[in-house]
Amino acid sequence: MTKPERRLPTRRDAVANRERLLVGAEDYFAELGIDAPLHGLADRVGVGIGTVYRNFPSHPDLVRALYDRIVERFDVVAEECAQQSSGWDAIETLIRRSVQLLVAQPATASIMRRQHHNDPEYQPGRKWSEPIVEYVQRAKDEGRLRGDVTATDIATIPFTMSSIQTLPMGEESSVPHRLITLMLDGLRAHPHEATPIDEDPLSRRDHYSLVHGARN
Template sequence: MTAERTATTETGRPLRRDAQRNRDAILAVARTAFAEQGINTSLEGIARQAGVAIGTLYRHFPRRLDLMQAIFDGKLESCVEAGERALTVPDAWEAFTGFLERLCELQAQDRGLNDLLSMTFSCDWTIDAHERIRELFAKVVARAHEDGRLRTDVTAEDLVLVVWSHTRVIEATRTSAPHAWRRHLALTLDGFRADRAHPLPEPPMAAAAVREAMAALGESVVWR
């Protein structure tokens, strides 16, 4: 995809050096802000940290979605590539579980991507990426069914539910137990098995960590 291409004006000419420098600064700050704070991060805060006026940010990115596309186009492509790589793995169950694990890992690394993987917007770039991911889900599910190790009633849509559930798990445990999602995913995958369960890779969260995660979720509520 083209998120990192050199920007041009509406006439197709390259940006002036100072304009390109401002755009690059906005993208650098936005990339970190979205990853740390999610897609609802303050655009005014991004502009301030980038050392530009908010009007300058809007000249380069008239809508939040335009800035999101510049940041997340390549990251969504990484999700698609993970599915394409999974289809080259000879073992169908390893391909199935590996694809889900990689998606959840990408979610855990970037709060904005974590948000974006559970949402669609009225724009082609998100709709297309989600559809490509769903198609890859269907293919890895079909291979695992043929292999006989995936329960026959699992569908590609069930994998979307895994992404949705991990969006919340990752959000809740980000600071208190950042690897808890691996345990949750392993539990989920054991539920998908046609034969038996296997040992989990992570211990359960401590009671204090659960309380901390619940408190953090409470503090995130906007009451007014």
């Protein structure tokens, strides 16, 4: 009886394996930390360790690839900001969408820090600096942003709020939206009317469960 011919891996297979590794690595590092061993990633994704090293010869190579994916996501946010009709709307879009990305991908901050440690000179995010400066000035000229707010304040805010990602809640939670709305009101030029918040505040019980990782 003739044995069935073994199918050789194709370029499409290689691309699919690389994508599976990158997607799996984000969840893997979010769960176990950025220094988790690569053989564990191979087991998690369901490929051989050789496949991991063919795609990413070293841990820094994998971190760089993950970092570049993060940059691509923030490039999309930058495009959305550029399409806004006012400086304030661009700032609000930047903050809301950035926090959304950080909540959805909890390993983002650790990947960014490790990439900087591995290669401090690699800074593709510099291209976002000038647009943020422009949005801040426009929002001030519009009379909608406090005069003492800087571009670095705006760029830093999403990461100061990134601890939201450590809380045991689903992406559908109203907590990030509520906190962002409160924070944005603190940035507005005064006097202004407080922005209505549709989401209910947490109860004491819910707050305790949230910060302690307890499930109701």
